[in-house]
Each structure stands twice: as structure tokens, then as C-alpha cells.
Amino acid sequence: MSGFLGSTVGKKYLMGISGLVWAGFVLAHMAGNLLIFVSHDAYNAYGHALTSGNIIYVAEAVLILALITHVYTAVSLTAANKSAKPTKYAVAASGKKKVTLASRTMAIQGSLILVFVILHLITFKYGTHYETTVNGVVMRDLAKLMEEVFQSVGYVAWYVVALLLLGFHLSHGVGSSFQSLGLMEGTYRNLWKKLSYAYAFVVALGFIAQPLYLFMFAH
Amino acid sequence: MSGKHINLTLKVWRQKGPKDQGGFVDLQAKNVSEDASFLEMLDAVNEELVTKGDEPIAFDHDCREGICGACGFVIDGEAHGPMKSTTVCQLHMRNFNDGAVLTIEPFRANAFPVIKDLMVDRSAFDRIISSGGFISANTGNAVDANAILVPKADADEAMSSATCIGCGACVAACKNASAALFTSAKISHMVLLPQGQVERKERATRMVAAMDAEGFGSCTTTGACEAACPKEIQLTNIARMNREFAVAAATKREKHGDGGAG
Numbered sequence: 001m002s003g004f005l006g007s008t009v010g011k012k013y014l015m016g017i018s019g020l021v022w023a024g025f026v027l028a029h030m031a032g033n034l035l036i037f038v039s040h041d042a043y044n045a046y047g048h049a050l051t052s053g054n055i056i057y058v059a060e061a062v063l064i065l066a067l068i069t070h071v072y073t074a075v076s077l078t079a080a081n082k083s084a085k086p087t088k089y090a091v092a093a094s095g096k097k098k099v100t101l102a103s104r105t106m107a108i109q110g111s112l113i114l115v116f117v118i119l120h121l122i123t124f125k126y127g128t129h130y131e132t133t134v135n136g137v138v139m140r141d142l143a144k145l146m147e148e149v150f151q152s153v154g155y156v157a158w159y160v161v162a163l164l165l166l167g168f169h170l171s172h173g174v175g176s177s178f179q180s181l182g183l184m185e186g187t188y189r190n191l192w193k194k195l196s197y198a199y200a201f202v203v204a205l206g207f208i209a210q211p212l213y214l215f216m217f218a219h
Numbered sequence: 220m221s222g223k224h225i226n227l228t229l230k231v232w233r234q235k236g237p238k239d240q241g242g243f244v245d246l247q248a249k250n251v252s253e254d255a256s257f258l259e260m261l262d263a264v265n266e267e268l269v270t271k272g273d274e275p276i277a278f279d280h281d282c283r284e285g286i287c288g289a290c291g292f293v294i295d296g297e298a299h300g301p302m303k304s305t306t307v308c309q310l311h312m313r314n315f316n317d318g319a320v321l322t323i324e325p326f327r328a329n330a331f332p333v334i335k336d337l338m339v340d341r342s343a344f345d346r347i348i349s350s351g352g353f354i355s356a357n358t359g360n361a362v363d364a365n366a367i368l369v370p371k372a373d374a375d376e377a378m379s380s381a382t383c384i385g386c387g388a389c390v391a392a393c394k395n396a397s398a399a400l401f402t403s404a405k406i407s408h409m410v411l412l413p414q415g416q417v418e419r420k421e422r423a424t425r426m427v428a429a430m431d432a433e434g435f436g437s438c439t440t441t442g443a444c445e446a447a448c449p450k451e452i453q454l455t456n457i458a459r460m461n462r463e464f465a466v467a468a469a470t471k472r473e474k475h476g477d478g479g480a481g
Contacts, residue, residue, distance in 0.1 A: 003468065084330065091295045176439070
């Protein structure tokens with residue numbers, strides 16, 4: 001198997017699988033967060049339910065493993081790609097043969113998203129610990145923290161930019177993963193691509209709606 | 220051939236040899252017939268250079284019919300120029316505006332070192348082919364037509380993969396200088412046919428290893444290769460190669476000892 005994992009194709013398998021793990025996570029994360037539109041209690045109760053069992057540790061372990069895999073393969077492939085093409089063209093393709101910006105800038109998007117994820121964890125997971133009681137159960141009041149954080153224009157703007165970037169990354173990444181895994185063939189080839197765009201749009205829109213909503217309508 | 224004529228400014232990459240640093244040189248292409256191909260335009264520029272006692276621009280070419288894969292360079296950042304499904308020998312000057320300034324560069328890739336001017340060494344492709352792009356099983360005499368059944372869809376797909384002329388535009392267009400489109404086309408056109416089954420796994424394993432060993436980059440699915448390919452080789456081939464490679468790795472058998480009957 002070392003031959004497989006050492007090859008460019010094998011690394012793309014790892015990158016695709018780990019990317020899809022995170023793509024699945026962001027959809028679930030976005031969908032769960034939509035409870036903020038229902039009520040603060042519903043949102044907090046959902047967060048509490050997620051974190052009270054042991055399953056959270058399993059999920060976190062899988063995500064961390066996927067993240068390490070994704071970043072490792074990204075760094076190693078990007079370095080190899082750079083040395084494979086040391087000289088760039090004097091003029092960039094601008095006509096029928098140019099390619100999408102999203103597909104050309106995956107590495108830089110990924111780096112910025114990684115920074116965002118770290119800061120996001122600091123702000124929320126490791127942020128101020130407020131408490132509230134929902135149906136007699138004492139739990140963390142994440143909704144309050146969220147509301148507080150998204151009163152700042154700067155924060156909201158940074159989130160919107162970062163989440164647009166995430167959408168951008170997903171729009172190419174999800175489809176490209178299916179390609180790397182060897183599934184983008186035959187009749188459904190273009191369907192995968194369209195699904196990738198739709199997925200990115202839904203995830204980015206769903207996420208962005210939350211800080212915007214809290215900024216404009218909370219308090 | 221009394222069509223319109225145009226004048227162009229060419230910024231051509233001139234490099235005396237593999238070790239020379241090289242650089243762009245401005246040249247004028249005057250009174251170019253719109254019916255001329257890009258290579259014919261360069262021929263005329265070269266004639267002028269030779270008359271003046273200068274070195275002509277070196278570029279690869281052979282059939283000039285778009286079927287051999289010998290020619291190829293980059294015009295304004297696009298491999299084989301601005302037209303889709305076209306090699307530079309089949310690219311006509313009517314696609315350019317009078318007074319245009321065109322930047323002409325060799326294919327850029329670490330695995331394609333420049334030999335001179337616009338000529339690059341593409342022998343890395345030959346080495347990928349020799350690692351497994353063939354069928355070595357003895358087939359005996361030619362069998363009757365239709366004795367080996369091939370579904371029409373497979374035959375069509377294999378044929379379209381087999382139209383790859385190995386020009387290297389895919390590598391040139393790719394920001395990672397990936398040879399995935401070329402290698403996958405060469406794997407595909409055999410794996411889709413019954414004759415290609417015997418060496419199926421070994422072929423995928425060896426050709427991908429050879430591709431990596433030559434120092435080509437990996438596929439990021441930008442689609443630049445597909446857009447640049449004069450033969451419209453599709454990205455589907457790369458998906459197929461990846462699957463072939465993974466299946467080969469996952470189902471590899473242990474080697475048995477040599478020997479056997481006789």
C-alpha cells in the first residue's frame with residue numbers, strides 16, 4: 001500500500017476522502033446552526049445534546065484525522081506541483097482555454113479557511129462560557145455568545161468573507177473529490193459537478209445567513 | 220490565395236540551448252496571409268531571419284495536419300493558441316487581429332526541458348508509454364472479425380481516448396504540469412478493450428509510477444488540459460485512471476514462484 005499512498009493518485013484519494021468528510025461536517029454544522037432561527041433555547045439544547053455524549057469525541061477524532069490528512073496531502077502535493085512547473089507563462093490564459101479561479105487557487109483558499117477554523121474554535125468552542133437553563137437543564141448559552149460576537153461589523157464581515165471562501169472551496173472541491181476517487185465518469189459526470197456547485201451554495205448561504213441575521217435583528 | 224493580410228508583433232522566447240537562460244525577443248511578422256497557418260507564419264519570419272544572417276526560431280513540427288503531435292507551443296498563455304481542438308499547425312492566422320502582439324513561449328514543465336527556443340524534450344512521455352502503454356500478450360493469428368465482442372460504447376470511448384497524439388499540451392496548460400490526461404488516455408484506450416485486460420493492473424500501477432517518477436505534478440481537476448487538448452481528450456479518462464490505479468493497488472496479488480510446466 002505504500003506505493004499507493006506515495007503516488008500522486010493515492011494522495012489525491014486521501015485528499016478527496018478527507019475533504020468529503022469535512023464537506024459532510026460543514027453541511028451538518030450549517031443545518032444544526034439553523035436552529036438559531038427557531039429559538040435560542042432550541043439552539044442551545046441542540047448544542048448541549050451534541051456535546052453531552054461520548055460520540056462527540058469520536059466525531060472530533062475523525063475530523064482531526066481528516067484535517068491532518070487533508071493538510072498533509074495538500075502541502076505535499078502543492079510543493080510537488082510547484083517544482084513540476086517552476087516557470088510560469090509570461091501571459092495568463094484569458095480566452096477559451098482559461099480555467100475557473102476556484103480551481104486554480106485551492107491551496108490559498110484552504111490556508112485561509114484553516115486560519116478561519118482555528119479562530120472560529122477560539123471564539124466559540126473556547127470562548128466565554130455563559131450558562132442558561134432550558135427545560136430545567138443547565139447548559140452552555142452559546143446563542144448568547146453568538147449574538148454578542150456578531151454585533152461587531154468587523155466580525156460579521158470576516159465571517160461572510162471566510163464563508164464565501166469556504167463556498168468557493170467546496171464548489172470546486174466536492175466535485176473534484178469525486179473525480180479523484182474515479183467516480184466522475186459516464187452519464188452522471190456533469191451531475192456531480194452541478195451537485196458540487198449546489199452544495200457549496202447551500203452551505204455558504206446557510207452559514208452566512210446566521211451572522212447577518214444576528215447582526216441585523218438581534219437586540 | 221489573395222485573402223486579407225495582417226501585421227503582427229511577436230514576442231518570441233529565444234533560448235540558445237538547454238543551459239541558456241533565454242528571454243523574449245520582439246520580432247515583426249509583416250504581411251501575413253490570413254490563410255497561413257501559425258507555423259507557416261513562423262516559416263516566413265524564419266526566412267527573413269535567415270536572410271539577415273540570424274538564427275531561425277526553432278520549433279517542432281512534422282505532419283502539419285494536426286495528427287502527429289510534433290508541434291506545440293504556447294501563444295498568449297494558451298497551449299496551441301486560442302482555438303479549441305486545434306494544434307498550432309492547424310491554427311490559422313485569420314483568428315488573429317491585425318496589429319496584435321502575441322507572446323510565444325515553449326511548453327513549460329520541469330519534465331519538459333527546453334532544448335532550444337520553442338522546442339522541448341517530451342521524451343518523458345515515451346518513458347511513460349514504455350512502462351506499460353502496450354499489450355504484450357501474444358495473440359496468434361488475426362482472428363475473424365467479431366470473434367472478440369466489444370460493445371459499441373466501449374469501442375467509441377476507447378477510440379476517442381486513443382486519438383491522443385501525445386503533443387504535451389495537457390502538461391503545458393496545467394498549472395501543476397500534470398501528465399494525468401495523457402497517461403490516463405493511454406491507460407483508457409487499452410483498459411476499455413478485451414485485449415487490454417491481461418495487463419490491466421500492472422499497466423495502471425506502472426504507468427502512474429512512471430508518470431510520478433518523471434516529475435509531473437498531480438491533477439487538481441482545473442480542466443485546463445481538457446480545454447487545451449487538440450484532440451478533445453476528456454477528464455473522464457483521469458477518473459478512470461485513478462480508479463484503475465486504486466483497484467490495482469487494493470487487489471494486488473502476491474507473486475508466486477517462477478516455474479510451471481515445461
